[in-house]
Amino acid sequence: MQWSPKEMSASRPAETPQGCRGCGEAIGNKPYVQALNCDWHPNCFRCSVCQRCLSNWYFEKEGQLYCRPDYWSKFGSACNGCSQLITGPLMVAGEHRYHPECFQCQKCQTYIGDGDTYALVERSKLFCGTCYKAVTRPLLTATPHRRKPHCIQLVEIPPTPDRNQRGAVHVATDQSPVSHRYSLTTLDRLGQPLITITELDLSPELESLKIGDRILEVNGSTIKDKTLEEVDALVNSRDSIQLTIERDLSPLRVNTEADGRNTPTTVTTPTVSSSSSTTTPSTPTTPSSISENSPSSEGDKTVIINDTPVKLRPKASLRARGHSPTRRRSKSPSPCPPSRQKSVDLGRSASFHNQSQDHRVFRGTDLIHGEVLGQGFFGQAVKVTHKVTGEVMVIKELFKFDEEAQKSFLHEVSVLRKLDHPNVLRFLGVLYRDKKLNMVTEYIDGGTLSEILMDHDTAVSWVQRAKFIKDISAGMSYLHSMNIIHRDLNSRNCFIRKSDQAVVVADFGLAKILPRNPEVFRMQTEKNGRSSKKRFQRKKRHTVVGNPYWMAPEMLNGKVYDEKVDVFSYGIIICEVIARVSADPEDLPRCLDFGLNVDLFHKKFCKECPDPLLMLAVHCSQLEPDKRPTFDNLNHLTEALVLHIEHGMKAPQELQGNPVDFYHKVKDSLYADKARDKSTTGSPKRKTSRCAIEDQNKGSS
Numbered sequence: 001m002q003w004s005p006k007e008m009s010a011s012r013p014a015e016t017p018q019g020c021r022g023c024g025e026a027i028g029n030k031p032y033v034q035a036l037n038c039d040w041h042p043n044c045f046r047c048s049v050c051q052r053c054l055s056n057w058y059f060e061k062e063g064q065l066y067c068r069p070d071y072w073s074k075f076g077s078a079c080n081g082c083s084q085l086i087t088g089p090l091m092v093a094g095e096h097r098y099h100p101e102c103f104q105c106q107k108c109q110t111y112i113g114d115g116d117t118y119a120l121v122e123r124s125k126l127f128c129g130t131c132y133k134a135v136t137r138p139l140l141t142a143t144p145h146r147r148k149p150h151c152i153q154l155v156e157i158p159p160t161p162d163r164n165q166r167g168a169v170h171v172a173t174d175q176s177p178v179s180h181r182y183s184l185t186t187l188d189r190l191g192q193p194l195i196t197i198t199e200l201d202l203s204p205e206l207e208s209l210k211i212g213d214r215i216l217e218v219n220g221s222t223i224k225d226k227t228l229e230e231v232d233a234l235v236n237s238r239d240s241i242q243l244t245i246e247r248d249l250s251p252l253r254v255n256t257e258a259d260g261r262n263t264p265t266t267v268t269t270p271t272v273s274s275s276s277s278t279t280t281p282s283t284p285t286t287p288s289s290i291s292e293n294s295p296s297s298e299g300d301k302t303v304i305i306n307d308t309p310v311k312l313r314p315k316a317s318l319r320a321r322g323h324s325p326t327r328r329r330s331k332s333p334s335p336c337p338p339s340r341q342k343s344v345d346l347g348r349s350a351s352f353h354n355q356s357q358d359h360r361v362f363r364g365t366d367l368i369h370g371e372v373l374g375q376g377f378f379g380q381a382v383k384v385t386h387k388v389t390g391e392v393m394v395i396k397e398l399f400k401f402d403e404e405a406q407k408s409f410l411h412e413v414s415v416l417r418k419l420d421h422p423n424v425l426r427f428l429g430v431l432y433r434d435k436k437l438n439m440v441t442e443y444i445d446g447g448t449l450s451e452i453l454m455d456h457d458t459a460v461s462w463v464q465r466a467k468f469i470k471d472i473s474a475g476m477s478y479l480h481s482m483n484i485i486h487r488d489l490n491s492r493n494c495f496i497r498k499s500d501q502a503v504v505v506a507d508f509g510l511a512k513i514l515p516r517n518p519e520v521f522r523m524q525t526e527k528n529g530r531s532s533k534k535r536f537q538r539k540k541r542h543t544v545v546g547n548p549y550w551m552a553p554e555m556l557n558g559k560v561y562d563e564k565v566d567v568f569s570y571g572i573i574i575c576e577v578i579a580r581v582s583a584d585p586e587d588l589p590r591c592l593d594f595g596l597n598v599d600l601f602h603k604k605f606c607k608e609c610p611d612p613l614l615m616l617a618v619h620c621s622q623l624e625p626d627k628r629p630t631f632d633n634l635n636h637l638t639e640a641l642v643l644h645i646e647h648g649m650k651a652p653q654e655l656q657g658n659p660v661d662f663y664h665k666v667k668d669s670l671y672a673d674k675a676r677d678k679s680t681t682g683s684p685k686r687k688t689s690r691c692a693i694e695d696q697n698k699g700s701s
């Protein structure tokens, strides 16, 4: 999978004669897009599913282009815990997928790691082995008539030299031929065949299976795309088998078993609905939630993900196409002797890798700890080396475990795992240790931008400085394209990669994920009878967070704000890059309105600074958020700026002129606007009162 920026070129070089990959026609002299090693007419650069034109970013898989919703609906899967899409490592409990950080016991809150025992009760209540045994089972024994929960279990059957010695597992579906020894059961409510165990020639190794158990997976692979015969061959092979089974312990099941007949055995726990288990209706007030709409076509389901309607197909197709997970545990035969191969009443979790992103679940024993790189508010960053691969990485571990720390940490994991861009810190996976979750990221070896700038013994050329700010803009433009506001962008959260001096934006603990599509969001709120007006606004009164040195004036003043707060912080970073001073207002001159004091800054620090660079800082640090450029725009400006400083090419129009004059012009017009607003406030009131008097007069006459 590749989530890549679209590269636009203005004109085509004469020596590349191939036509448009989409329509096959010549590109001609028009602007074109370069992607997947081909050229495209911008109009032909479309999602292979919905055929909509792709704008700045696109997904690519096996030579096909996708927009984000279609990519996710085709290859994604939703977490059974938080209902968000899973794009990184996932924990699998039978049919259900979880983010590792959502795979948590609902009673003791410990994270359930790879291979730990768990019980998934009624498809949603997740317990660790200890809590399940301690609480749920005594309760059930005490009230025998109470409905027993349905459970997903992993049953391991050891290898045997002779399959007859082991006994046989007989399976059946609704679709098996009558002549076959297997009899019919039923289809589940999504039309998938249910393959259940209908007969067992009991041998000690098979004790852990029960008639009526529904087979979900064999050796970690879903059986949904397999025929009955294939499943039969697999479960009765001589090799070691791991069966993920779903067991319904309700009286209905017990009767079926007692009768010995093959009565249809659907799982009928009260929580089962006709919806796919990937969709969990949730309140529309949560912006980043999945909520369910009515099915749009047979088998397809439209859900709102991050406020974007996304079609989710039944899980069978999701799994068959999207996930071909490699089951780590099934690769090696179980070390337990065969005689002890009984299923515990609990499942064992297994972690999987989503193929689309190279995220992993690490074990503590995989990694050698190195130096502590630094400490943040809630935790510390430690350099680690992978024992086998030698990769150097960073573990971010919490040392505070209060609710706020946990929340902030999980938030950072959930943001980071969505991201994949060369100028954004790469999330590599998670590590379980002592029932705690740690985040593993790439290690960036060149220190922070702040450290480089403050090291006055090392010269940093203007070209290099322009490249620094270009990289930050690329990372931030990607972040904003993902509807994420960083809110803590500063030179200490920008790391430098030694090899190419590239800047990587990091630290997403304070990032804010915005609703993806305000229009959909509005529709959602209207449907639920709430006022849509407030929600439709892009700017919102979010929490005031971040470091005040880089904080935008609107946030400092407690006003509504949007993603342009990041552009202001970026403007301050540009000033740090120009002046090589700290962002402390003692060093970097600021005005009382929290804006940049351009006069003083220019006088003190800009003797050698190219004017367009200062102009960029002035543009970004404007008091009026709407006047600040977007990061998309900044991407183009900074690219042109590098060319200007490095090769003397003409600076872009917006960056030409005298920055100090421009600053005064902007400021004057802002204050003039404010004065005009002040003088006009009150007029609506006067109008209202005059109207009221007129109405009164009308009434009296």
Ligand SMILES: Nc1ncnc2c1ncn2[C@@H]1O[C@H](COP(=O)(O)OP(=O)(O)OP(=O)(O)O)[C@@H](O)[C@H]1O
Pocket (backbone or CB within 6 Å): 373, 374, 375, 376, 377, 378, 379, 380, 381, 394, 396, 425, 441, 442, 443, 444, 445, 448, 492, 495, 507, 509
């Ligand atoms: N991936 C990384 N590569 C290299 N150095 C890192 C990495 N992550 C963190 N560091 C170093 O470790 C320090 C501490 O990082 P950490 O993320 O724990 O806290 P912070 O970002 O400084 O503070 P906070 O999280 O409270 O905002 C950083 O300032 C940085 O110097």
